[in-house]
Amino acid sequence: MIDYDYLRPDNLEEVLGLLKEHGPKATLIAGGTDVMVKIRNTKKAPEVLVSIRGLKDLRYIEKKKDYHIGALTTHRMLEQSELIRTELSALHDGASRVGSVQVRNVATVGGNICNAAPSADTAGPLLVLDAIVFMEGPEGKRSVPITEFFTSTYKTVLKKDEVLTEIKIPGEMEHFGSAYWKHSRRKAMNLPILGIAVSLKLEGEIISDVRIALTVAAPTPVRAYKAEDFLKGKPLSDEALNEAGKIAASTECCSLRDSLRGEAWYRAEIIEVYVPRMAKLAAERRSK
Ligand SMILES: Cc1cc2nc3c(=O)[nH]c(=O)nc-3n(C[C@H](O)[C@H](O)[C@H](O)COP(=O)(O)OP(=O)(O)OC[C@H]3O[C@@H](n4cnc5c(N)ncnc54)[C@H](O)[C@@H]3O)c2cc1C
Numbered sequence: 001m002i003d004y005d006y007l008r009p010d011n012l013e014e015v016l017g018l019l020k021e022h023g024p025k026a027t028l029i030a031g032g033t034d035v036m037v038k039i040r041n042t043k044k045a046p047e048v049l050v051s052i053r054g055l056k057d058l059r060y061i062e063k064k065k066d067y068h069i070g071a072l073t074t075h076r077m078l079e080q081s082e083l084i085r086t087e088l089s090a091l092h093d094g095a096s097r098v099g100s101v102q103v104r105n106v107a108t109v110g111g112n113i114c115n116a117a118p119s120a121d122t123a124g125p126l127l128v129l130d131a132i133v134f135m136e137g138p139e140g141k142r143s144v145p146i147t148e149f150f151t152s153t154y155k156t157v158l159k160k161d162e163v164l165t166e167i168k169i170p171g172e173m174e175h176f177g178s179a180y181w182k183h184s185r186r187k188a189m190n191l192p193i194l195g196i197a198v199s200l201k202l203e204g205e206i207i208s209d210v211r212i213a214l215t216v217a218a219p220t221p222v223r224a225y226k227a228e229d230f231l232k233g234k235p236l237s238d239e240a241l242n243e244a245g246k247i248a249a250s251t252e253c254c255s256l257r258d259s260l261r262g263e264a265w266y267r268a269e270i271i272e273v274y275v276p277r278m279a280k281l282a283a284e285r286r287s288k
Pocket of ligand 1: 027028029030031032033034035036037052071072097098099100103106107108109110111112113114115119120121122158162163164165190191192
């Protein structure tokens with residue numbers, strides 16, 4: 001039997017106190033859909049699991065000037081939110097494709113990005129939505145742009161004694177749309193071979209702003225900055241989008257990796273095809 005203590009505090013202060021008390025022996029658990037699978041697969045557990053499921057005030061989706069999403073918001077809440085579907089469509093696409101309904105009912109968006117798998121389905125969408133991640137620890141609160149959050153495979157800037165509390169997305173959404181494509185072998189219960197997210201803003205027919213993110217392509221989720229730079233200021237046309245797809249698939253943007261699920265050459269072909277498709281879908285979905 002795998003043995004560990006399971007502690008379930010009610011508020012953030014207690015969580016931080018327990019993390020301090022147990023130090024490296026403690027691991028946070030939210031929905032547990034990554035943590036428990038790891039424990040079962042490795043047959044090893046941390047001495048103490050500190051559950052944050054009791055922190056109900058970290059479970060929310062709000063729009064004020066910006067969008068605010070609590071770390072404990074489940075994928076199912078994102079999937080069922082009309083606000084997320086219509087205004088942050090890429091995040092809706094990503095959250096709706098995580099595992100099964102049963103998984104989405106418990107798995108959280110905070111857990112998805114803190115686990116930092118290259119295949120995390122909300123990572124690409126959050127990158128193109130320019131999200132900012134808020135954390136709290138013994139030294140107080142801090143925030144980083146999501147572009148700086150992932151440091152390597154399964155690693156983030158989060159310290160062992162910090163809790164991710166909120167994801168903020170800037171609220172300036174005029175003429176803005178976004179989309180995410182999860183490329184996998186089958187539709188249900190499968191991790192992506194590749195994830196492609198695009199957001200763009202149009203002034204008339206001119207692409208005034210665009211963000212492109214690739215997941216599973218590299219050890220961490222990445223932005224394809226060169227392809228973005230190429231598109232900015234250009235009219236939305238098949239020619240420009242196809243060229244941006246080629247740039248995103250090239251080594252100018254990231255060195256694509258081979259893995260069990262797919263080889264680099266195959267990933268390059270998918271990027272080339274789906275960057276233009278997602279850009280067109282984002283444009284169709286833009287707010288008028
Ligand atoms: C059957 C199955 C199918 C799956 N399919 C997919 C899929 O299609 N796409 C996909 O992206 N993922 C998938 N997953 C993985 C998993 O469901 C997601 O990554 C999920 O979002 C993790 O959230 P959680 O709340 O369960 O995290 P947990 O397992 O509780 O935690 C994950 C990690 O994050 C840390 N953590 C959690 N919350 C916080 C916080 N607030 N602050 C600091 N650290 C924190 C934990 O310490 C742990 O290291 C699947 C898992 C299963 C079991």
